[in-house]
Amino acid sequence: MSTVQVIKSDFIKFNVSPKFKIMAEKKAKEHGMTVSELGRMLFGAFVTGMAKPSFDISSEFLEMAEQAKQDYKDGKTVSFSSTDELFKYLDSTK
Numbered sequence: 001m002s003t004v005q006v007i008k009s010d011f012i013k014f015n016v017s018p019k020f021k022i023m024a025e026k027k028a029k030e031h032g033m034t035v036s037e038l039g040r041m042l043f044g045a046f047v048t049g050m051a052k053p054s055f056d057i058s059s060e061f062l063e064m065a066e067q068a069k070q071d072y073k074d075g076k077t078v079s080f081s082s083t084d085e086l087f088k089y090l091d092s093t094k
Contacts, residue, residue, distance in 0.1 A: 016024070021035070028038040045051035071077050080086040 024035050024038065028035050031038070033041070042051070068077075078089060080089065
C-alpha cells in the first residue's frame with residue numbers, strides 16, 4: 001500500500017454539534033484513537049467500499065414522516081422564522 005504525505009487541510013472537515021463531538025470523542029477513546037483518527041478510518045472505509053453506512057428505519061418512523069409530509073401539504077403545520085417565535089408558540093401550547 002503506498003501512502004502520500006498530506007497537509008492537515010487535505011482532510012474533509014464536518015461541522016457537528018458539541019453533543020455529537022463529545023459522543024465521537026468517547027467512542028474514539030474506547031478504541032484508543034483520537035476523533036481525527038476515527039474520522040479518517042471511517043471515511044476511508046466508506047470511500048473504498050469496505051463499509052457502507054446503513055441502518056434500518058422502522059415502519060412507524062416512515063409512517064410518521066409520511067403523515068408530517070401530508071400535514072405540510074395540507075397547510076396544517078406551523079413555521080417559525082426565529083427562535084423567539086418558536087418559544088412563544090411552545091409557551092402558548094402549555
